[in-house]
Amino acid sequence: MMSTLIQILEIALPLMYGLVFAVYVRHFLTESGQKSQSFVGSRLLYGVLGIHLSYLVMHGVNIEHIPVASRAEFLSLVAFCIALVYAFVERSQREADTGVFFIALAIATQTWSSILIKPAQPPELLTEYPVYGIHVLFTVFGFTALAVSALYALMYILLSRQLKSRNLGVIFRRLPPLSSLEKMSRLATLCGIIFLGIGLATGHFVATYALDDFNFLDPKIIITYVAWFAYAVGYAVVKIRRLSGLRMGYLALGAYLLLIASMVVVNTFLSSFHSFQ
Amino acid sequence: MSSHQQLTAISFSHHNTELDARDALAFSADDVETFVAACAQTLGCEIAVLSTCNRTEFYLFGIRFHEMWQKLKPMVATTRDLDPDDLPDPHVFYGDDAARHLFRVAASLESVALGENEILGQVKDVHERILRRSGRTPVLDQLFQFAIRVGKQVRTETTLCRGALSVSSAAVDLASKIFGDFTSRNVLIVGAGETAETAAMHFQSSGATSFTVLNRSQDRGRRLAERFDGVYQPLDTLVQACEKADVAVFATGAQEHLLTHPQMKRVMKARSYRPIFLIDISNPRNIDPDVSRLDSAFLYNMDDLQQVVEANLATRKEQIPAACRIIDHMVGEWSSWRQSMQVTPTIASLAQFFDQVRTQEIARHNGISEEKRAMLDDFSRGLVKKLLHNPIMYLRRSVDDDTLSPEDLELIRSLYDLDSFQHENSDET
Numbered sequence: 001m002m003s004t005l006i007q008i009l010e011i012a013l014p015l016m017y018g019l020v021f022a023v024y025v026r027h028f029l030t031e032s033g034q035k036s037q038s039f040v041g042s043r044l045l046y047g048v049l050g051i052h053l054s055y056l057v058m059h060g061v062n063i064e065h066i067p068v069a070s071r072a073e074f075l076s077l078v079a080f081c082i083a084l085v086y087a088f089v090e091r092s093q094r095e096a097d098t099g100v101f102f103i104a105l106a107i108a109t110q111t112w113s114s115i116l117i118k119p120a121q122p123p124e125l126l127t128e129y130p131v132y133g134i135h136v137l138f139t140v141f142g143f144t145a146l147a148v149s150a151l152y153a154l155m156y157i158l159l160s161r162q163l164k165s166r167n168l169g170v171i172f173r174r175l176p177p178l179s180s181l182e183k184m185s186r187l188a189t190l191c192g193i194i195f196l197g198i199g200l201a202t203g204h205f206v207a208t209y210a211l212d213d214f215n216f217l218d219p220k221i222i223i224t225y226v227a228w229f230a231y232a233v234g235y236a237v238v239k240i241r242r243l244s245g246l247r248m249g250y251l252a253l254g255a256y257l258l259l260i261a262s263m264v265v266v267n268t269f270l271s272s273f274h275s276f277q
Numbered sequence: 278m279s280s281h282q283q284l285t286a287i288s289f290s291h292h293n294t295e296l297d298a299r300d301a302l303a304f305s306a307d308d309v310e311t312f313v314a315a316c317a318q319t320l321g322c323e324i325a326v327l328s329t330c331n332r333t334e335f336y337l338f339g340i341r342f343h344e345m346w347q348k349l350k351p352m353v354a355t356t357r358d359l360d361p362d363d364l365p366d367p368h369v370f371y372g373d374d375a376a377r378h379l380f381r382v383a384a385s386l387e388s389v390a391l392g393e394n395e396i397l398g399q400v401k402d403v404h405e406r407i408l409r410r411s412g413r414t415p416v417l418d419q420l421f422q423f424a425i426r427v428g429k430q431v432r433t434e435t436t437l438c439r440g441a442l443s444v445s446s447a448a449v450d451l452a453s454k455i456f457g458d459f460t461s462r463n464v465l466i467v468g469a470g471e472t473a474e475t476a477a478m479h480f481q482s483s484g485a486t487s488f489t490v491l492n493r494s495q496d497r498g499r500r501l502a503e504r505f506d507g508v509y510q511p512l513d514t515l516v517q518a519c520e521k522a523d524v525a526v527f528a529t530g531a532q533e534h535l536l537t538h539p540q541m542k543r544v545m546k547a548r549s550y551r552p553i554f555l556i557d558i559s560n561p562r563n564i565d566p567d568v569s570r571l572d573s574a575f576l577y578n579m580d581d582l583q584q585v586v587e588a589n590l591a592t593r594k595e596q597i598p599a600a601c602r603i604i605d606h607m608v609g610e611w612s613s614w615r616q617s618m619q620v621t622p623t624i625a626s627l628a629q630f631f632d633q634v635r636t637q638e639i640a641r642h643n644g645i646s647e648e649k650r651a652m653l654d655d656f657s658r659g660l661v662k663k664l665l666h667n668p669i670m671y672l673r674r675s676v677d678d679d680t681l682s683p684e685d686l687e688l689i690r691s692l693y694d695l696d697s698f699q700h701e702n703s704d705e706t
Contacts, residue, residue, distance in 0.1 A: 245572060
C-alpha cells in the first residue's frame with residue numbers, strides 16, 4: 001500500500017510542482033497594481049511541500065534510512081529544499097514575484113529525480129549511523145539555501161543594472177524592489193549558514209566517531225569549512241557594518257560561484273568520497 | 278420601451294470646447310439635481326450628467342428628437358446662468374455611438390492624460406446618483422453599469438493606465454523600485470521652489486514621512502520643511518545630509534554642480550554603499566553626471582525622467598487597440614441588451630393580445646357546459662401557443678443573432694396594432 005502511494009507520488013510530484021509553477025507564472029505576468037493580496041499560489045506551494053515531505057518520510061520509512069543514498073533521492077531532496085527555502089523567504093518578505101524562478105528549478109530537479117528513481121543499495125554508513133543521513137540532509141539544505149541567496153543576488157544585480165542604464169525593461173517591471181531582493185538574499189544566506197553549520201557539525205561527529213581513518217584534510221572538507229567560515233564572517237561583517245548595495249550583490253553571487261567552481265574541480269580531479277550513485 | 282426611443286450623448290470636452298467655456302459649463306452636484314429634475318419633467322426622458330474638470334456631458338434616453346441639443350440648450354443655460362447664444366456647439370452622439378462614447382470616457386481614452394484613473398471614479402459617482410434618484414432610469418442605470426465594467430476591464434486586462442505620466446510621479450515610481458515603500462526612508466529636498474515642493478508632495482502621498490530641506494534662503498527652506506513636518510538644514514551641510522538620505526531631490530536655480538563626483542564618492546563610502554536615489558530636476562543640472570558611475574548611486578536627471586514618462590506614454594498608446602477591442606465587445610453587449618429590452622415588451626404584448634382574443638371568443642359561447650368550456654379553453658390555449666411559437670422564436674433568435682431590425686419590430690407591432698392595444702390596456706389598469 002505504502003509502496004504504491006510512493007510510486008504514485010513520484011509521478012504526481014512533478015505535476016503538482018507544475019501546477020504551482022503555472023499559478024506563479026500567472027502571478028508574475030500580472031501587473032503589480034492588479035495582484036491579489038491573498039495569493040493562492042503560496043498556499044498551494046505549502047500544500048505541495050507538505051505532500052513532498054510526506055513522500056520523503058514514507059520513502060525513508062520504506063527503505064529504512066534517510067533517503068539520500070541514490071542520485072534520484074538526492075535530487076528529490078534538493079527539489080524539496082529549493083521549494084522550502086523559497087517558501088520561507090517568500091513568507092518572511094510577503095513577496096511572491098520571484099517564485100516562478102525557484103519553482104521552475106524545483107520542477108526540473110523533481111522531474112529528474114522521478115525519471116531516475118530506482119532501488120539503490122544504501123552505503124553502510126547510512127544504515128548504521130542515522131546521524132550521517134542528518135549530516136547529508138542539512139548539508140544539502142545549506143548549499144541549496146546559499147544557491148537561493150546567489151539567485152537573489154543575481155536578480156539584484158540585473159535590476160540594479162537596468163536602473164543604472166535607464167533601460168527599464170521586463171526585469172524592472174516584474175521583479176520586486178532592490179531592498180526586498182537584498183533582504184531575501186540575506187535571509188537565504190543566513191539559512192544556508194545555519195543549515196550548513198549543522199551539516200558540518202554532524203559530519204564532523206560521524207567522521208570522528210564512526211570512521212577510523214577519516215582524512216580531515218580532504219580538499220572537499222577543507223573547501224566546505226573555508227566556505228562556511230567565509231560566509232559566516234562575511235554575513236557578520238555585512239550585518240555589523242550595515243553594508244549594502246550592488247557590491248554586496250556581486251559578493252554574494254561571486255562567493256557562491258567560487259564555491260561551486262571549487263567543488264566541481266575537487267569532485268572532478270581529487271575527491272574519492274561524498275559522491276552519489 | 279418602444280423602438281422610437283433612443284440614447285443620446287451631448288458632450289463638451291477639451292476636444293471641442295475652450296477652457297473658459299468648460300469652466301462655465303461645469304455642473305455642481307446641486308446643479309445636476311436641479312437640472313435632472315427639470316429635464317425629466319419637461320422632456321420625459323432618463324437623464325444623467327457627467328461633469329468633471331475637463332468635460333460636461335449629458336446622457337439622455339427617451340423619445341428621439343432630431344435636435345435634442347436645441348431642446349436641452351435653454352435648460353443648460355438657465356442652470357448655469359448663461360446666455361443660450363453663448364453656449365458652444367457640442368458633439369452629439371446617438372444610439373450605439375453614444376454608448377461607445379461613454380465607454381471610451383470610462384476607459385479614459387478621451388481623457389487629457391491618456392489612461393488616467395480618476396475618470397472611472399467620476400463615472401461611478403454618476404451611476405450612484407442615478408441609483409439614488411427617485412424616478413426610474415433603468416436604461417441609463419444599465420448603460421453606466423456597462424461603462425463601469427468597461428473601465429474596470431480596460432484597467433485589468435490592458436496596461437493603458439500603468440506607468441507615471443509626470444516627472445515627479447516617474448521619480449516616485451523609480452524610487453519605489455529601489456526602496457519598496459518610503460515609510461522608513463529619508464527624503465532630502467534640495468531647493469524650496471515650486472518644483473521641489475511638487476516632488477516632496479508626491480513622495481509624501483506615497484508614504485514618505487521623513488523630510489530634510491536644504492536651501493540657500495533659510496526662510497523659504499524652513500517654510501517648506503514645516504509644510505512636510507521635516508527639518509531645515511543650511512545648504513552647506515549637503516554632503517552630511519546626503520550620507521543620511523535615501524532619496525535626494527535637487528531642484529534649485531544654482532548655476533553650478535552642488536554635488537560633485539569626489540564629494541559623492543566620500544558620501545557613498547560613509548554610507549557603506551547603501552543605495553541612494555538622486556533626482557536632479559534642476560536646470561542647469563545640480564549633480565555632476567559622473568556621480569552615476571558610482572555603485573548604488575542611481576542618478577536620474579530631468580531628461581532621464583522625461584524619457585521614462587515618454588516611454589510610459591508610448592506603452593499606454595500601444596494599449597489603445599486592446600482597449601478599443603474591449604469597448605467594441607461591450608458596445609455589442611449593450612446593443613444586444615437594448616434589443617432584448619425592445620423585444621421583450623413586444624413579445625409580452627403579443628401574448629397578451631392573443632390571450633385576450635382567445636378569452637373574448639370563448640366568452641361568446643355562453644350556452645355550453647362547463648366541461649365543454651374547459652375543453653375549448655384547453656384547445657384555444659394550445660392553438661394560440663402554436664400560432665405564437667414561430668413569431669416569438671423569430672424575435673428571440675433575431676436578438677441572439679443580432680439581426681433584428683427596428684423595421685421587423687415595427688411590422689409586428691403594426692400588424693396587430695400592439696401600440697393601441699398596450700395603450701388601452703394601460704388605461705384600463
